[in-house]
Amino acid sequence: MSGPVAMSLNFILSYQGLHVHINIVSLIDTPLKSGHHISAFVVTVRTVLFALTVSTTVVVYLHTIRAVVMTECTTFTEGEFYEGHFDPRAYVKNFYACPSGHADEKNFLTFVLRCLSGVFSAGEHKGKRLIDVGSGPSIHSVLSACDHYDEIVLSDFASNNRREIEKWLNNIEGSLDWKPILQYVCELEGKSSPSDLEATLKQRVKKVLKCDVRLENPFYPHTLEPADCVITSLCLEAACKDIQTYCRALHGLTKLLSPGGLLVMIGVLGESFYKVDDQPFSCLRLSRDNIEEALSGLGFSIHEFNLLPAEDRENNSVSDFEAVFHLVARKPSE
Ligand SMILES: C[S@@+](CC[C@H](N)C(=O)[O-])C[C@H]1O[C@@H](n2cnc3c(N)ncnc32)[C@H](O)[C@@H]1O
Structure with a gap:
Protein backbone atom coordinates (compact mmCIF):
# COMPACT_ATOMS: atom_id res chain seq x y z
CA MET A 1 0.00 0.00 0.00
CA THR A 71 -3.67 21.02 -3.96
CA GLU A 72 -5.70 17.93 -4.69
CA CYS A 73 -5.60 15.87 -1.51
CA THR A 74 -4.78 12.37 -2.66
CA THR A 75 -2.65 11.68 0.38
CA PHE A 76 -4.68 12.79 3.37
CA THR A 77 -2.99 11.23 6.39
CA GLU A 78 -5.72 8.86 7.56
CA GLY A 79 -5.62 6.30 10.38
CA GLU A 80 -3.24 3.88 8.65
CA PHE A 81 -0.66 6.65 8.36
CA TYR A 82 -0.95 7.34 12.10
CA GLU A 83 -0.22 3.71 12.85
CA GLY A 84 3.27 3.98 11.36
CA HIS A 85 4.15 7.67 11.68
CA PHE A 86 2.55 9.20 14.77
CA ASP A 87 4.94 9.38 17.69
CA PRO A 88 2.76 9.46 20.84
CA ARG A 89 5.57 10.53 23.15
CA ALA A 90 6.67 13.37 20.88
CA TYR A 91 3.02 14.46 20.55
CA VAL A 92 2.57 14.70 24.31
CA LYS A 93 5.96 16.34 24.78
CA ASN A 94 5.15 18.92 22.07
CA PHE A 95 1.56 19.73 23.02
CA TYR A 96 0.80 18.51 26.56
CA ALA A 97 4.02 18.89 28.58
CA CYS A 98 2.54 21.82 30.50
CA PRO A 99 -0.85 23.54 30.78
CA SER A 100 0.17 26.31 28.40
CA GLY A 101 0.66 23.69 25.67
CA HIS A 102 2.86 24.40 22.65
CA ALA A 103 4.41 27.87 22.65
CA ASP A 104 3.24 28.49 19.05
CA GLU A 105 -0.39 27.64 19.89
CA LYS A 106 -0.93 30.32 22.48
CA ASN A 107 -3.64 29.59 25.06
CA PHE A 108 -4.92 26.57 23.08
CA LEU A 109 -4.58 24.00 25.85
CA THR A 110 -5.65 26.27 28.71
CA PHE A 111 -8.78 27.15 26.68
CA VAL A 112 -9.54 23.44 26.17
CA LEU A 113 -8.98 22.50 29.82
CA ARG A 114 -11.02 25.45 31.06
CA CYS A 115 -13.91 24.64 28.72
CA LEU A 116 -13.96 20.97 29.77
CA SER A 117 -13.81 21.98 33.42
CA GLY A 118 -16.66 24.43 32.84
CA VAL A 119 -18.85 21.65 31.43
CA PHE A 120 -18.20 18.98 34.04
CA SER A 121 -16.91 20.40 37.32
CA ALA A 122 -20.35 21.43 38.66
CA GLY A 123 -21.50 17.79 38.39
CA GLU A 124 -24.59 18.78 36.40
CA HIS A 125 -23.69 16.23 33.71
CA LYS A 126 -23.21 12.73 35.02
CA GLY A 127 -24.07 9.15 34.18
CA LYS A 128 -22.92 5.58 33.91
CA ARG A 129 -20.87 5.54 30.71
CA LEU A 130 -18.57 7.97 28.92
CA ILE A 131 -16.68 7.25 25.68
CA ASP A 132 -13.75 9.35 24.45
CA VAL A 133 -13.33 8.77 20.71
CA GLY A 134 -9.85 9.20 19.24
CA SER A 135 -8.05 9.82 22.53
CA GLY A 136 -4.60 9.60 20.96
CA PRO A 137 -2.11 8.90 23.76
CA SER A 138 -3.89 11.47 25.92
CA ILE A 139 -6.13 11.47 28.98
CA HIS A 140 -6.59 15.23 29.36
CA SER A 141 -10.02 15.33 27.72
CA VAL A 142 -11.66 13.16 30.41
CA LEU A 143 -9.99 14.61 33.51
CA SER A 144 -12.81 16.96 34.45
CA ALA A 145 -15.50 14.39 33.64
CA CYS A 146 -14.04 11.34 35.35
CA ASP A 147 -15.58 12.04 38.77
CA HIS A 148 -19.06 11.98 37.26
CA TYR A 149 -19.12 8.80 35.13
CA ASP A 150 -18.72 5.26 36.48
CA GLU A 151 -17.22 3.66 33.37
CA ILE A 152 -14.97 5.39 30.91
CA VAL A 153 -13.83 3.99 27.56
CA LEU A 154 -10.80 5.56 25.88
CA SER A 155 -10.05 4.72 22.24
CA ASP A 156 -7.89 5.36 19.23
CA PHE A 157 -7.16 3.91 15.81
CA ALA A 158 -3.40 3.70 16.36
CA SER A 159 -2.05 0.91 18.55
CA ASN A 160 0.98 2.98 19.63
CA ASN A 161 -1.36 5.56 21.18
CA ARG A 162 -3.47 2.96 22.95
CA ARG A 163 -0.29 1.35 24.30
CA GLU A 164 0.88 4.63 25.86
CA ILE A 165 -2.45 5.05 27.63
CA GLU A 166 -2.32 1.45 28.91
CA LYS A 167 1.20 2.03 30.21
CA TRP A 168 0.07 5.11 32.13
CA LEU A 169 -3.02 3.36 33.50
CA ASN A 170 -0.85 0.47 34.72
CA ASN A 171 1.85 2.70 36.26
CA ILE A 172 4.53 1.23 34.01
CA GLU A 173 7.91 2.85 34.50
CA GLY A 174 8.66 5.46 31.87
CA SER A 175 5.00 6.09 31.07
CA LEU A 176 3.86 9.58 30.07
CA ASP A 177 3.88 12.28 32.72
CA TRP A 178 0.47 13.90 33.13
CA LYS A 179 1.25 15.53 36.51
CA PRO A 180 1.43 19.17 35.28
CA ILE A 181 -1.96 18.80 33.56
CA LEU A 182 -3.49 16.99 36.56
CA GLN A 183 -2.21 19.77 38.81
CA TYR A 184 -3.69 22.48 36.57
CA VAL A 185 -7.12 20.81 36.41
CA CYS A 186 -7.12 20.47 40.22
CA GLU A 187 -6.31 24.17 40.56
CA LEU A 188 -9.14 25.05 38.16
CA GLU A 189 -11.60 22.94 40.12
CA GLY A 190 -10.44 23.72 43.65
CA LYS A 191 -9.35 20.13 44.25
CA SER A 192 -6.45 19.62 46.59
CA SER A 193 -4.95 16.39 45.32
CA PRO A 194 -3.75 15.63 41.79
CA SER A 195 -2.94 12.10 42.93
CA ASP A 196 -6.58 11.56 43.99
CA LEU A 197 -7.74 12.78 40.56
CA GLU A 198 -5.23 10.45 38.91
CA ALA A 199 -6.48 7.53 41.04
CA THR A 200 -10.12 8.30 40.20
CA LEU A 201 -9.39 8.38 36.48
CA LYS A 202 -7.38 5.17 36.60
CA GLN A 203 -10.21 3.46 38.45
CA ARG A 204 -12.92 4.71 36.07
CA VAL A 205 -11.22 3.83 32.77
CA LYS A 206 -12.45 0.31 32.10
CA LYS A 207 -11.23 -0.18 28.53
CA VAL A 208 -8.89 1.24 25.92
CA LEU A 209 -10.28 0.12 22.58
CA LYS A 210 -9.42 0.32 18.93
CA CYS A 211 -11.82 2.53 17.04
CA ASP A 212 -12.15 3.72 13.47
CA VAL A 213 -14.43 6.71 13.05
CA ARG A 214 -14.77 5.97 9.33
CA LEU A 215 -16.87 2.92 10.17
CA GLU A 216 -20.61 3.10 10.74
CA ASN A 217 -19.94 1.49 14.11
CA PRO A 218 -16.53 2.93 15.11
CA PHE A 219 -15.95 0.03 17.53
CA TYR A 220 -16.78 -2.77 15.09
CA PRO A 221 -16.78 -5.75 15.76
CA HIS A 222 -17.73 -4.69 19.31
CA THR A 223 -21.07 -3.11 20.06
CA LEU A 224 -20.79 -0.78 23.02
CA GLU A 225 -23.69 -0.11 25.34
CA PRO A 226 -25.11 3.37 24.76
CA ALA A 227 -23.18 6.10 26.53
CA ASP A 228 -24.46 9.07 28.52
CA CYS A 229 -21.63 11.18 27.17
CA VAL A 230 -19.32 11.07 24.15
CA ILE A 231 -16.24 13.29 24.04
CA THR A 232 -14.02 13.70 21.02
CA SER A 233 -11.04 16.00 20.70
CA LEU A 234 -9.15 16.86 17.50
CA CYS A 235 -9.89 13.46 16.02
CA LEU A 236 -12.55 13.80 13.31
CA GLU A 237 -10.76 16.53 11.37
CA ALA A 238 -7.57 14.45 11.52
CA ALA A 239 -9.32 11.24 10.46
CA CYS A 240 -11.72 12.40 7.73
CA LYS A 241 -10.47 13.36 4.32
CA ASP A 242 -13.56 15.28 3.21
CA ILE A 243 -16.72 16.79 4.61
CA GLN A 244 -18.89 13.83 3.57
CA THR A 245 -16.66 11.46 5.54
CA TYR A 246 -16.68 13.92 8.46
CA CYS A 247 -20.51 14.05 8.53
CA ARG A 248 -20.75 10.25 8.35
CA ALA A 249 -18.19 9.91 11.16
CA LEU A 250 -20.09 12.39 13.30
CA HIS A 251 -23.24 10.37 12.69
CA GLY A 252 -21.40 7.22 13.80
CA LEU A 253 -20.28 8.94 17.00
CA THR A 254 -23.76 10.17 17.81
CA LYS A 255 -25.10 6.61 17.49
CA LEU A 256 -22.92 5.70 20.47
CA LEU A 257 -25.05 8.01 22.66
CA SER A 258 -28.24 7.12 24.43
CA PRO A 259 -31.24 9.39 23.70
CA GLY A 260 -30.72 12.72 25.43
CA GLY A 261 -26.99 11.99 25.73
CA LEU A 262 -24.31 14.67 25.77
CA LEU A 263 -21.79 15.26 23.00
CA VAL A 264 -18.69 17.31 23.86
CA MET A 265 -16.35 18.21 21.03
CA ILE A 266 -13.01 19.96 20.81
CA GLY A 267 -11.78 20.76 17.32
CA VAL A 268 -10.05 23.21 15.07
CA LEU A 269 -11.42 25.45 12.33
CA GLY A 270 -9.54 26.26 9.14
CA GLU A 271 -6.61 23.96 9.82
CA SER A 272 -4.95 22.09 6.97
CA PHE A 273 -1.98 20.54 8.79
CA TYR A 274 -0.24 20.08 12.09
CA LYS A 275 3.18 18.73 12.90
CA VAL A 276 4.56 16.37 15.53
CA ASP A 277 8.28 17.10 15.61
CA ASP A 278 8.98 17.32 11.88
CA GLN A 279 6.24 14.94 10.80
CA PRO A 280 3.25 16.70 9.20
CA PHE A 281 -0.31 15.36 9.38
CA SER A 282 -3.15 16.66 7.31
CA CYS A 283 -6.34 18.10 8.69
CA LEU A 284 -9.74 18.70 7.15
CA ARG A 285 -10.42 22.44 6.94
CA LEU A 286 -13.70 23.03 8.74
CA SER A 287 -15.90 26.05 9.25
CA ARG A 288 -18.27 26.65 12.14
CA ASP A 289 -21.17 26.30 9.66
CA ASN A 290 -19.92 22.82 8.62
CA ILE A 291 -20.18 21.61 12.20
CA GLU A 292 -23.42 23.33 13.15
CA GLU A 293 -25.13 22.13 9.97
CA ALA A 294 -23.92 18.55 10.49
CA LEU A 295 -25.16 18.49 14.09
CA SER A 296 -28.49 20.13 13.46
CA GLY A 297 -28.98 17.70 10.54
CA LEU A 298 -28.70 14.93 13.14
CA GLY A 299 -31.31 16.64 15.33
CA PHE A 300 -28.83 17.78 18.00
CA SER A 301 -29.36 20.98 19.92
CA ILE A 302 -26.15 22.91 20.44
CA HIS A 303 -26.00 24.32 23.97
CA GLU A 304 -22.57 25.93 23.85
CA PHE A 305 -20.19 26.85 21.04
CA ASN A 306 -17.01 28.51 22.29
CA LEU A 307 -14.28 29.76 19.99
CA LEU A 308 -10.72 30.88 20.59
CA PRO A 309 -9.22 32.55 17.50
CA ALA A 310 -5.55 31.74 16.84
CA GLU A 311 -3.12 34.38 18.04
CA ASP A 312 -0.05 35.21 15.98
CA ARG A 313 -0.99 32.68 13.30
CA GLU A 314 1.83 33.65 10.95
CA ASN A 315 4.43 32.60 13.52
CA ASN A 316 2.87 29.23 14.26
CA SER A 317 5.32 26.61 12.97
CA VAL A 318 3.35 23.55 14.13
CA SER A 319 -0.11 24.09 12.64
CA ASP A 320 -2.21 26.61 10.76
CA PHE A 321 -5.48 26.53 12.72
CA GLU A 322 -7.68 29.63 12.55
CA ALA A 323 -9.57 28.90 15.76
CA VAL A 324 -10.07 26.18 18.31
CA PHE A 325 -13.67 25.38 19.21
CA HIS A 326 -15.43 23.64 22.05
CA LEU A 327 -19.04 22.66 21.81
CA VAL A 328 -21.64 20.93 23.92
CA ALA A 329 -24.67 19.44 22.19
CA ARG A 330 -27.47 17.13 23.19
CA LYS A 331 -28.95 14.21 21.29
CA PRO A 332 -32.73 14.40 20.98
CA SER A 333 -34.68 12.29 23.46
CA GLU A 334 -36.85 9.65 21.85
C1 LIG B 1 -4.54 15.25 16.73
S1 LIG B 1 -4.67 13.64 17.45
C2 LIG B 1 -5.85 13.99 18.77
C3 LIG B 1 -5.56 13.18 19.99
C4 LIG B 1 -6.27 13.63 21.27
N1 LIG B 1 -7.69 13.35 21.24
C5 LIG B 1 -6.05 15.08 21.57
O1 LIG B 1 -7.01 15.83 21.77
O2 LIG B 1 -4.89 15.49 21.68
C6 LIG B 1 -5.66 12.79 16.25
C7 LIG B 1 -5.93 11.37 16.64
O3 LIG B 1 -6.87 10.79 15.73
C8 LIG B 1 -6.53 9.43 15.59
N2 LIG B 1 -7.14 8.91 14.37
C9 LIG B 1 -6.75 9.09 13.09
N3 LIG B 1 -7.58 8.44 12.26
C10 LIG B 1 -8.51 7.82 13.03
C11 LIG B 1 -9.63 7.01 12.75
N4 LIG B 1 -9.97 6.67 11.50
N5 LIG B 1 -10.38 6.57 13.79
C12 LIG B 1 -10.05 6.90 15.05
N6 LIG B 1 -9.00 7.66 15.38
C13 LIG B 1 -8.23 8.13 14.38
C14 LIG B 1 -5.03 9.43 15.55
O4 LIG B 1 -4.47 8.16 15.81
C15 LIG B 1 -4.70 10.48 16.60
O5 LIG B 1 -4.52 9.89 17.85
Missing part, protein backbone atom coordinates in the same frame (compact mmCIF):
# COMPACT_ATOMS: atom_id res chain seq x y z
CA SER A 2 1.37 3.41 -0.86
CA GLY A 3 1.37 6.24 1.65
CA PRO A 4 2.54 9.80 1.79
CA VAL A 5 6.20 10.50 2.21
CA ALA A 6 7.17 13.46 4.37
CA MET A 7 10.01 15.47 2.96
CA SER A 8 11.86 18.14 4.82
CA LEU A 9 14.56 20.27 3.25
CA ASN A 10 16.60 22.74 5.27
CA PHE A 11 19.28 25.01 4.02
CA ILE A 12 21.02 28.20 5.03
CA LEU A 13 22.16 30.85 2.60
CA SER A 14 24.76 33.17 4.08
CA TYR A 15 26.09 36.45 2.80
CA GLN A 16 28.15 38.86 4.89
CA GLY A 17 26.51 38.09 8.22
CA LEU A 18 23.02 37.78 6.74
CA HIS A 19 21.76 34.23 7.11
CA VAL A 20 18.63 33.08 5.35
CA HIS A 21 17.19 29.87 6.79
CA ILE A 22 14.96 28.05 4.37
CA ASN A 23 12.84 25.15 5.56
CA ILE A 24 10.60 23.32 3.14
CA VAL A 25 8.31 20.65 4.43
CA SER A 26 6.09 18.82 2.06
CA LEU A 27 3.87 15.82 1.96
CA ILE A 28 4.15 14.02 -1.32
CA ASP A 29 2.92 10.76 -2.70
CA THR A 30 5.21 7.85 -2.96
CA PRO A 31 6.93 7.83 -6.33
CA LEU A 32 5.96 4.16 -6.69
CA LYS A 33 2.55 5.11 -8.01
CA SER A 34 2.03 7.37 -10.94
CA GLY A 35 -0.54 10.10 -11.22
CA HIS A 36 -0.18 11.35 -7.67
CA HIS A 37 0.31 14.94 -6.71
CA ILE A 38 1.84 17.03 -4.00
CA SER A 39 -0.88 17.23 -1.37
CA ALA A 40 0.48 19.70 1.11
CA PHE A 41 3.33 22.07 0.71
CA VAL A 42 4.63 24.20 3.49
CA VAL A 43 7.41 26.63 2.96
CA THR A 44 8.98 28.59 5.75
CA VAL A 45 11.58 31.17 5.03
CA ARG A 46 13.27 32.74 8.01
CA THR A 47 15.61 35.59 7.51
CA VAL A 48 17.93 35.97 10.42
CA LEU A 49 20.36 38.77 10.96
CA PHE A 50 23.17 37.91 13.32
CA ALA A 51 24.75 41.01 14.81
CA LEU A 52 27.92 39.94 16.54
CA THR A 53 29.40 41.88 19.41
CA VAL A 54 32.36 40.92 21.60
CA SER A 55 30.37 38.83 24.06
CA THR A 56 26.84 38.52 22.77
CA THR A 57 24.97 37.41 19.71
CA VAL A 58 21.84 39.32 18.90
CA VAL A 59 19.43 37.51 16.65
CA VAL A 60 16.93 39.64 14.88
CA TYR A 61 14.17 37.91 13.03
CA LEU A 62 13.53 40.18 10.09
CA HIS A 63 10.50 38.36 8.90
CA THR A 64 8.86 35.00 8.52
CA ILE A 65 7.01 34.10 5.40
CA ARG A 66 4.93 31.01 5.39
CA ALA A 67 2.92 29.84 2.47
CA VAL A 68 0.67 26.84 2.59
CA VAL A 69 -0.60 25.52 -0.68
CA MET A 70 -3.12 22.72 -0.65
